[in-house]
Amino acid sequence: SLLLAGNILGPAGVKEIATSELESNETLEHLALGEPKRQRPNYVTTEGLQALLLSLARNARRKIASLELSCTALRADAGKALADFLETDSVLTSLDVSGNCFTSEGISTLLPACAKLKRLDIAETSCRGELIHAKLCDLLQKTEALAELSIAFNLLEPRPLRRIARALSSCAPLLTLNMASTGMETEGVIALADGLVNSQVSNLRDLDISENNISEIEAAVHVAKIIAQTKLQSLRLNRNPLGDAGVCELADALGSEPCPPLHSLELGSCRVAHLGASMMFMALRENPMLLTLRLSDNLLDDMLDITLIEALHHIQQLHLDSNRLSHRKLSKIAELCARNRHRVRTKEPRALGKQIKSLLPQEAMLKQHKLQAAKDSAEVFVRVSAQSIAGEELRQLRLGMMKSAKQTEQKIATLEATLLQRRDYLDSIKDALAETARACEIEIAEKTEVLMQKENQLSDLQARVTDLEAQLARRRAQHPKLLAEIREEISAALPKTEELKAQEEEMRRELKALQDKSLIGFKP
Numbered sequence: 001s002l003l004l005a006g007n008i009l010g011p012a013g014v015k016e017i018a019t020s021e022l023e024s025n026e027t028l029e030h031l032a033l034g035e036p037k038r039q040r041p042n043y044v045t046t047e048g049l050q051a052l053l054l055s056l057a058r059n060a061r062r063k064i065a066s067l068e069l070s071c072t073a074l075r076a077d078a079g080k081a082l083a084d085f086l087e088t089d090s091v092l093t094s095l096d097v098s099g100n101c102f103t104s105e106g107i108s109t110l111l112p113a114c115a116k117l118k119r120l121d122i123a124e125t126s127c128r129g130e131l132i133h134a135k136l137c138d139l140l141q142k143t144e145a146l147a148e149l150s151i152a153f154n155l156l157e158p159r160p161l162r163r164i165a166r167a168l169s170s171c172a173p174l175l176t177l178n179m180a181s182t183g184m185e186t187e188g189v190i191a192l193a194d195g196l197v198n199s200q201v202s203n204l205r206d207l208d209i210s211e212n213n214i215s216e217i218e219a220a221v222h223v224a225k226i227i228a229q230t231k232l233q234s235l236r237l238n239r240n241p242l243g244d245a246g247v248c249e250l251a252d253a254l255g256s257e258p259c260p261p262l263h264s265l266e267l268g269s270c271r272v273a274h275l276g277a278s279m280m281f282m283a284l285r286e287n288p289m290l291l292t293l294r295l296s297d298n299l300l301d302d303m304l305d306i307t308l309i310e311a312l313h314h315i316q317q318l319h320l321d322s323n324r325l326s327h328r329k330l331s332k333i334a335e336l337c338a339r340n341r342h343r344v345r346t347k348e349p350r351a352l353g354k355q356i357k358s359l360l361p362q363e364a365m366l367k368q369h370k371l372q373a374a375k376d377s378a379e380v381f382v383r384v385s386a387q388s389i390a391g392e393e394l395r396q397l398r399l400g401m402m403k404s405a406k407q408t409e410q411k412i413a414t415l416e417a418t419l420l421q422r423r424d425y426l427d428s429i430k431d432a433l434a435e436t437a438r439a440c441e442i443e444i445a446e447k448t449e450v451l452m453q454k455e456n457q458l459s460d461l462q463a464r465v466t467d468l469e470a471q472l473a474r475r476r477a478q479h480p481k482l483l484a485e486i487r488e489e490i491s492a493a494l495p496k497t498e499e500l501k502a503q504e505e506e507m508r509r510e511l512k513a514l515q516d517k518s519l520i521g522f523k524p
Helices: 011-022 045-058 077-088 103-113 129-142 158-169 185-198 217-229 243-254 274-286 306-310 327-478 480-518
Strands: 030-034 066-069 094-096 119-121 148-150 176-178 206-208 234-236 264-266 292-294 317-319
Touching (some): 077 103, 103 129, 129 158, 158 185, 217 243, 243 274, 274 306, 317 327, 327 480
Parallel strands (some): 094 119, 176 206, 234 264, 264 292, 292 317
16 A cells, blocks of 8 residues: 655656556555645646556556545546546556546546446535436446445535435445435435335445435434334434434434344434433433444533433443533543443353353264264265165166167067068969969860860761761661762761860860869869
8 A cells, every 4th residue: 555645746746656666566556646635635637647547557467456536636637537547447446536626527427437446436526416417327227346435525416316316226236325415405315215215225334424404304204214224334414403303213213123233323513402312312222233323512411311321231432522511421421331342342252151161062962963974974975876886787777678678679660561561462462363363264264165165066076977977877778889988088087086085185184274273163
């Protein structure tokens, strides 16, 4: 860390530091060139800032993650230089430009480039809410890293503040918010409270809304809602004229159930009198969460009932300075707070000692359980190993069965295909046999008809032979010469008869063969 604030450095000095040191430095993580309200501020100006950023950009191995430029005479044109640097830089996570007259123009230029920052301080930069609220809302909606934001001492005005409040309530990474002296008044407080109370993602832990002229009871009611219904742990309301009525509303919130998680509450210069302080002290008697309460510079005097403070067993810091309280009472209050702090410091070790003693038997039991657990783990490991082996064997068996089933299916498919082929072949043979049978029947019928014709012819010839023999006998008796001629004719007809008989026998044999072939019997 390097702190150079309050040295009246000008642009030339900043340039020399940037070129001689920052271009080669690999260890520096935090650089502070300015601090708020310094009596001898540095006059860095835009010229010096540009030289500084150029040197940082040239150093690829630098580690500077935090840069403080508070009250360094920067103007609106510095916003462009910072924005250009942040667009390409991935190392810088914290930037403080508070106390510089950036105006709304410079801040509007800077905000879009700040999405990677974890901390941004633009307090007291002479910007106005109606001119920067659009850029600020875009930043709050896009950022995934911004955890701390300060826009204090800038006039935000109630109307643009409503939109800013909605954006703040939707910014999940935001943990710390400083809106002191931003002209919120009652309308702004209501808008902020509604946004935070109704938000499902807000994780805000630290809120500063000091010096915002919060005086109406309605505003105090909404601040009480923020305390009771959010995760806020620290709230600063200094220099707001809340009065006793407003503080009573806050006391009701702190005394509600369940107990709010607020750890620190600052009510300095809030015109709190005895009634408001008494109500606050009575509400805090049963509140173990609030540890720090600041009531400095209010309207309290020695009429304050000290017994109410004595009943506070959890308060560790109670600031009542700048009131009209006697030194004796202030000393008494300081002693009471010291007693509470001592009780907390000693109570925790005692509680831890008791807890350790109560845990010793449990530790012995835990060792036994660990030994048993180790045995069980070993047994489980053996069983798991056996299960794994059995599972592997089962897997191999299933693979073998699947392989066998696949082979069987292939064989069945082959046999079915062969069977189908043979069935087709049998059907074709049956068709061929039927066709052959029909052809044979037709041929047998034809041969039978021819045979019958031949038989008829033979019968006719036999009849003619008989007739001729009869005629031969008659003529032999009548005409020997004619007989001789007839004998010659008979002799000539006999070879034809033998030939016809041979044809008949041949046809009978063919008919028999056809009958045997077709397995069909025919009667002659």
